[in-house]
Amino acid sequence: MFNSNQMSSLRLTQHQKDHLTLLQRPASDVVELCKSAFDYLINGPNGTRYETLAKKYSTDAVDQEAVQRTVEALISLLISVTTRVGASGVDIQALLRRTFPDISDDVLEVLEQFVTSKRNFVEGSIKSANIRSYRLVNLDWRLEVRTASRTLLEQCSVVITMKLYLHREPKNENRELLQVDDSGRSEQELAAMQEDERRHRKDLLVQTDVSSLLYMIRTLEDALAESKTRRIRNIVEGIH
Amino acid sequence: MAATTTAISPVVEADADACNLISATVVAGLRNLGTILSPSITKLLIANSLKLTLHPDATIAPVPEIYANNAASAKQSEYAVVTLYALATKHAWDALTFRQQLEGLALHSSAVDELTRVYEDNRKDLVLRQLQVGHNFPHITDVQWRIACDVKSSTSDSSTGVAQFCINLGRFKQSSGERITIVEFVCNAEELQSLINRLKEIERHCNQMAIR
Numbered sequence: 001m002f003n004s005n006q007m008s009s010l011r012l013t014q015h016q017k018d019h020l021t022l023l024q025r026p027a028s029d030v031v032e033l034c035k036s037a038f039d040y041l042i043n044g045p046n047g048t049r050y051e052t053l054a055k056k057y058s059t060d061a062v063d064q065e066a067v068q069r070t071v072e073a074l075i076s077l078l079i080s081v082t083t084r085v086g087a088s089g090v091d092i093q094a095l096l097r098r099t100f101p102d103i104s105d106d107v108l109e110v111l112e113q114f115v116t117s118k119r120n121f122v123e124g125s126i127k128s129a130n131i132r133s134y135r136l137v138n139l140d141w142r143l144e145v146r147t148a149s150r151t152l153l154e155q156c157s158v159v160i161t162m163k164l165y166l167h168r169e170p171k172n173e174n175r176e177l178l179q180v181d182d183s184g185r186s187e188q189e190l191a192a193m194q195e196d197e198r199r200h201r202k203d204l205l206v207q208t209d210v211s212s213l214l215y216m217i218r219t220l221e222d223a224l225a226e227s228k229t230r231r232i233r234n235i236v237e238g239i240h
Numbered sequence: 241m242a243a244t245t246t247a248i249s250p251v252v253e254a255d256a257d258a259c260n261l262i263s264a265t266v267v268a269g270l271r272n273l274g275t276i277l278s279p280s281i282t283k284l285l286i287a288n289s290l291k292l293t294l295h296p297d298a299t300i301a302p303v304p305e306i307y308a309n310n311a312a313s314a315k316q317s318e319y320a321v322v323t324l325y326a327l328a329t330k331h332a333w334d335a336l337t338f339r340q341q342l343e344g345l346a347l348h349s350s351a352v353d354e355l356t357r358v359y360e361d362n363r364k365d366l367v368l369r370q371l372q373v374g375h376n377f378p379h380i381t382d383v384q385w386r387i388a389c390d391v392k393s394s395t396s397d398s399s400t401g402v403a404q405f406c407i408n409l410g411r412f413k414q415s416s417g418e419r420i421t422i423v424e425f426v427c428n429a430e431e432l433q434s435l436i437n438r439l440k441e442i443e444r445h446c447n448q449m450a451i452r
Binding site for chain 2: 133135150162226228
């Protein structure tokens with residue numbers, strides 16, 4: 001099954017293929033288009049940028065709309081490759097070559113870079129579009145000895161206080177992957193991002209004692225060891 | 241307990257006499273023991289008060305004979321015993337100090353004996369009970385985990401090919417044993433390994449502290 005997948009090309013619609021005719025241009029132009037596609041992913045469409053590009057390609061009677069469609073088709077290509085390839089180690093270059101038999105090697109290389117460099121981002125976005133659970137992104141801890149309380153003036157109990165940082169926004173993590181520059185953003189945009197963070201981030205203060213800590217370590221190590229067993233690996237590989 | 245709320249420094253408080261710590265109402269309640277309330281009722285009442293103190297959430301079978309005669313005195317004494325034990329535990333009195341404090345209050349000798357005996361026998365439990373009182377962050381005592389791998393989803397036709405760990409940290413209710421989830425999150429193998437490393441780092445520091 002994997003072999004037949006590897007042999008076939010990507011299934012693009014005729015529309016998508018039409019929109020990608022701009023890939024026949026020199027590699028430097030394709031780089032420009034790919035950059036615009038990344039920008040689209042973060043900031044949405046940018047009319048003036050496409051207008052400028054269209055003017056540059058005006059000899060081929062390309063208008064702003066055609067540039068935008070190309071950019072969108074590139075994103076669609078990025079998604080198709082990502083969902084198709086996953087982690088199965090398919091040769092991306094060969095796949096692209098089969099899909100676009102008539103583009104130059106330079107452009108093919110640009111395309112390959114384009115789809116591989118942002119694969120994590122797209123994968124994250126696809127997953128994040130699904131049900132989101134909290135992920136643990138950081139843990140701060142402090143060792144405390146409680147020496148007195150209102151109900152017990154003399155005591156000496158060791159307490160481990162931990163702060164768990166939980167996020168459920170692969171989206172924002174991916175934004176960070178794309179190294180978004182905050183400096184050029186309007187206050188409104190920043191406020192929206194902060195609001196988004198507030199909604200999707202949670203800090204939690206918890207505590208535990210030493211014996212529970214040891215129990216936690218042991219149990220989590222069991223879980224990790226279990227995941228590395230032949231049985232689990234076979235299942236994961238089998239359904240992949 | 242009311243007497244403890246007066247604003248005096250803990251050092252002064254610890255050295256103070258029982259008369260300063262224990263209110264007149266409590267003293268009166270204690271004086272009922274072995275006098276207005278018969279020795280057998282006194283014994284029952286002290287045992288029952290201890291049970292109420294140690295297991296506040298549990299359903300404890302009522303002991304109606306305590307309140308059969310002199311219900312008001314019995315209630316006052318019950319309040320007094322609970323308060324006395326709470327104060328003695330708070331100030332970490334040993335059995336001897338406890339007895340001395342009671343002797344200073346001119347109680348019936350059988351009541352002093354019984355109160356001291358029960359205090360001595362249950363001191364550890366009383367301390368453990370009072371350790372739980374007050375403000376704490378949720379205390380994790382249990383971990384549950386699940387390994388899951390997606391096959392297909394509404395947003396992607398292919399599996400991500402990676403097993404995910406769903407980790408649930410929780411605790412058990414002392415009274416019912418019911419499990420309560422404190423937090424739940426997912427992580428991949430790498431993230432789980434780094435969590436384990438972080439927890440081990442804490443453990444290492446605990447060990448170092450213990451050695452010092």
